[in-house]
Amino acid sequence: MRKKETASVKTRRFIANTVVHICLAALAIVWLFPIFWVILTSFRGEKGSYVSSFFPKTYTLDNYKRLFTDTSILNFPQMFMNTLIIACFCAVISTFFILATSYCLSRLRFKMRKPFMNVAMVLGLFPGFMSMVAVYYILKAIGLSEGSMIRVALVLVYTAGSGIGFQISKGFFDTIPKSLDEAAFIDGATKFQVFTKVTLPLSKPTIVYTVLTSFMAPWLDFIFAKVICRADAKYYTVSIGLWKMLEKEYIDSWYTCFAAGAVLVSIPIAILFVCMQNCYVEGMAGAVKG
Amino acid sequence: MKKKKVLSLLLATAMAASCLTACGGSDAETTEPETTTEEGTAEEGAETTEEGAETTEEGAATEEEAITATIKVWSPSEDQSEENGNWLATMCEQFKTEHPNWDLTFEYGVCAESDAKTQVGQDATAAADVYMYANDQLTDLIAANGIAQLGGETETYVKETNSQAIVDSVSVDGAVYGVPFTTNTWFMYYDKSAFTEDEVKSLDAMIAKDKVSFPLNNSWYIASFYVANGCTLFGDGTDNEAGIDFGGDKGAAVTKYLADMVANPNFVNDKDGSGLAGLRDGSIKAMFSGSWDYAAAKEALGENLGIAVLPSITIDGEAKQMKSFAGSKAIGVNPNSQNPQVAVALAKYLGSAEAQQKHYELRNIVPCNTELLQTEAVQADALVVAQNATFDTTSILQPFVANMSNYWTPAENFGNSLLNKEVTADNAADMTEQFNTSLNTSVAE
Numbered sequence: 001m002r003k004k005e006t007a008s009v010k011t012r013r014f015i016a017n018t019v020v021h022i023c024l025a026a027l028a029i030v031w032l033f034p035i036f037w038v039i040l041t042s043f044r045g046e047k048g049s050y051v052s053s054f055f056p057k058t059y060t061l062d063n064y065k066r067l068f069t070d071t072s073i074l075n076f077p078q079m080f081m082n083t084l085i086i087a088c089f090c091a092v093i094s095t096f097f098i099l100a101t102s103y104c105l106s107r108l109r110f111k112m113r114k115p116f117m118n119v120a121m122v123l124g125l126f127p128g129f130m131s132m133v134a135v136y137y138i139l140k141a142i143g144l145s146e147g148s149m150i151r152v153a154l155v156l157v158y159t160a161g162s163g164i165g166f167q168i169s170k171g172f173f174d175t176i177p178k179s180l181d182e183a184a185f186i187d188g189a190t191k192f193q194v195f196t197k198v199t200l201p202l203s204k205p206t207i208v209y210t211v212l213t214s215f216m217a218p219w220l221d222f223i224f225a226k227v228i229c230r231a232d233a234k235y236y237t238v239s240i241g242l243w244k245m246l247e248k249e250y251i252d253s254w255y256t257c258f259a260a261g262a263v264l265v266s267i268p269i270a271i272l273f274v275c276m277q278n279c280y281v282e283g284m285a286g287a288v289k290g
Numbered sequence: 291m292k293k294k295k296v297l298s299l300l301l302a303t304a305m306a307a308s309c310l311t312a313c314g315g316s317d318a319e320t321t322e323p324e325t326t327t328e329e330g331t332a333e334e335g336a337e338t339t340e341e342g343a344e345t346t347e348e349g350a351a352t353e354e355e356a357i358t359a360t361i362k363v364w365s366p367s368e369d370q371s372e373e374n375g376n377w378l379a380t381m382c383e384q385f386k387t388e389h390p391n392w393d394l395t396f397e398y399g400v401c402a403e404s405d406a407k408t409q410v411g412q413d414a415t416a417a418a419d420v421y422m423y424a425n426d427q428l429t430d431l432i433a434a435n436g437i438a439q440l441g442g443e444t445e446t447y448v449k450e451t452n453s454q455a456i457v458d459s460v461s462v463d464g465a466v467y468g469v470p471f472t473t474n475t476w477f478m479y480y481d482k483s484a485f486t487e488d489e490v491k492s493l494d495a496m497i498a499k500d501k502v503s504f505p506l507n508n509s510w511y512i513a514s515f516y517v518a519n520g521c522t523l524f525g526d527g528t529d530n531e532a533g534i535d536f537g538g539d540k541g542a543a544v545t546k547y548l549a550d551m552v553a554n555p556n557f558v559n560d561k562d563g564s565g566l567a568g569l570r571d572g573s574i575k576a577m578f579s580g581s582w583d584y585a586a587a588k589e590a591l592g593e594n595l596g597i598a599v600l601p602s603i604t605i606d607g608e609a610k611q612m613k614s615f616a617g618s619k620a621i622g623v624n625p626n627s628q629n630p631q632v633a634v635a636l637a638k639y640l641g642s643a644e645a646q647q648k649h650y651e652l653r654n655i656v657p658c659n660t661e662l663l664q665t666e667a668v669q670a671d672a673l674v675v676a677q678n679a680t681f682d683t684t685s686i687l688q689p690f691v692a693n694m695s696n697y698w699t700p701a702e703n704f705g706n707s708l709l710n711k712e713v714t715a716d717n718a719a720d721m722t723e724q725f726n727t728s729l730n731t732s733v734a735e
Contacts, residue, residue: 048570050564
């Protein structure tokens with residue numbers, strides 16, 4: 001009798017698991033399908049933007065080669081370097097801004113704290129590009145819209161407002177016990193020392209997350225790069241380059257290169273993630289004793 | 291205690307504010323004279339352009355005044371690539387040697403003709419002195435104060451070296467805005483082994499015989515059918531108040547024709563480059579596109595590539611000539627330029643027969659200078675002949691009046707409805723009326 005019951009429980013669990021797994025598999029396919037297709041297209045031998053078959057008829061590495069050798073019309077290596085430089089600066093500066101803001105809002109108590117958080121929340125609801133024309137004119141007024149200052153302008157645009165995205169790391173900081181801070185204060189630490197010596201070492205996962213999202217911003221943004229770079233092709237970022245490849249004049253010969261470029265963009269982000277991944281695992285285990 | 295804190299806070303903010311305004315003040319001071327001079331030249335722009343033209347006229351005989359200037363020039367990136375012979379820099383350097391008294395430095399930027407509206411419109415005062423634009427953007431460029439009217443000798447030059455239709459394409463209310471250097475339209479590429487030269491004169495004969503691809507849900511193309519049957523856009527193309535007239539019996543007849551065409555298995559819609567891909571693998575024998583696809587079509591068909599003007603369609607037993615939208619690409623001068631005299635002269639030079647010749651040799655850009663078109667080398671080029679024949683005989687000037695902006699989206703949607711068979715031969719009359727109403731409804735209102 002007992003045995004039978006366990007058997008029916010087992011089958012029931014088996015059925016439930018099967019259903020769940022089938023659903024997950026379907027979702028995974030839906031998610032991964034476009035990515036898979038882009039990767040396939042990047043190795044496609046036939047030219048053109050339209051194909052009648054899902055799998056390419058011939059495979060080649062020429063699309064990647066062309067991206068880095070055919071630089072006369074669309075200088076992809078230069079765009080890639082531009083974006084990489086901007087992204088590195090953004091990763092450092094934005095991360096500092098975000099973590100500092102989060103720490104203040106999590107640990108310090110001041111009158112404007114609640115109103116500030118509300119205002120930040122409301123401001124965050126508006127799309128950033130709403131202000132693009134104003135941003136351009138401000139940058140022009142302070143002389144950042146010409147020549148090599150364009151890179152500075154882009155770093156500025158991507159980092160300056162990043163503090164507003166404090167919510168996630170503030171939430172993380174809130175979970176770190178206050179008793180740790182207090183212990184440090186008793187030992188004579190300043191607030192900044194508590195931030196750098198106590199809070200930050202305990203919040204590696206959120207630092208990784210912040211660095212990654214900050215690093216990604218310049219790779220993904222198109223609107224601000226377009227508005228600020230305008231006709232200065234030397235300072236284009238990859239997203240402008242990829243967009244150009246899809247224009248009427250280029251799409252036929254550049255479409256497969258476009259896919260290759262899209263694949264390449266993911267590489268720096270992936271490298272950064274792999275490098276920082278082990279920080280994710282380290283939790284706060286054993287932080288507070290007793 | 292609290293009051294003190296508030297006071298100190300106020301003082302601190304006051305200090306910060308004064309600091310900021312101080313910086314702002316000095317900034318404003320430095321930028322102000324700049325802007326005033328810019329405005330000054332902008333106003334003078336029109337006058338000086340005429341003056342400039344006059345001086346260049348005299349310049350041929352007498353000495354030019356010495357000018358030191360940095361001229362910003364924007365062009366598509368192909369014009370600046372070494373592989374394609376770096377047309378822009380070559381021409382600009384040549385321009386420099388022709389004007390020994392001018393000490394010029396050129397700054398090159400990238401801006402495709404089709405982007406001029408956005409790039410120049412974003413900030414005309416910081417845009418290039420000389421740039422290239424597609425003529426359908428003229429209204430927007432004028433509205434953004436981004437383009438100067440040409441006068442004097444340059445205007446005469448434009449009028450003398452181009453056909454009337456091309457001059458019209460860069461004129462608004464009789465004023466010429468830019469030096470045209472090429473035409474822009476679409477025509478037919480076909481496989482010579484599939485169709486004879488007689489058959490390509492009629493779309494019906496072609497579809498009856500083999501697969502034909504047409505971008506029906508692209509607004510730039512679909513109008514050709516309606517125009518064929520006597521429908522008009524803005525009267526003669528310039529009368530904003532006249533509106534678009536695609537309705538009535540003549541419009542319904544075209545819709546019926548299109549519904550029948552979509553039902554024909556030999557018709558294939560051209561979308562996302564499927565026409566070109568079909569030409570490549572042989573599943574499609576004719577497609578409609580412009581000079582930008584020439585290289586790809588040539589590669590696909592080789593010797594068999596035929597280029598022809600648009601065919602005619604048979605409506606109610608009568609052959610009606612399809613007519614494409616045509617435009618031109620021209621070189622414009624920024625009215626905010628510090629050196630309008632140099633800018634106008636450069637624009638004229640970049641649009642001259644010599645520069646067009648070079649453009650054609652380096653990049654296959656179809657010239658539009660009437661004298662250049664008569665030369666043998668140009669006459670022997672099938673692409674040039676077809677594009678110009680299309681421009682001259684089977685096209686209408688694409689209207690660029692303000693209300694034309696209402697045309698694009700409804701036309702595209704109507705093409706889609708035709709393709710998914712919401713519009714059929716039975717409801718053609720009703721649907722055409724609805725279509726016509728939407729064409730004349732402003733999106734902004």
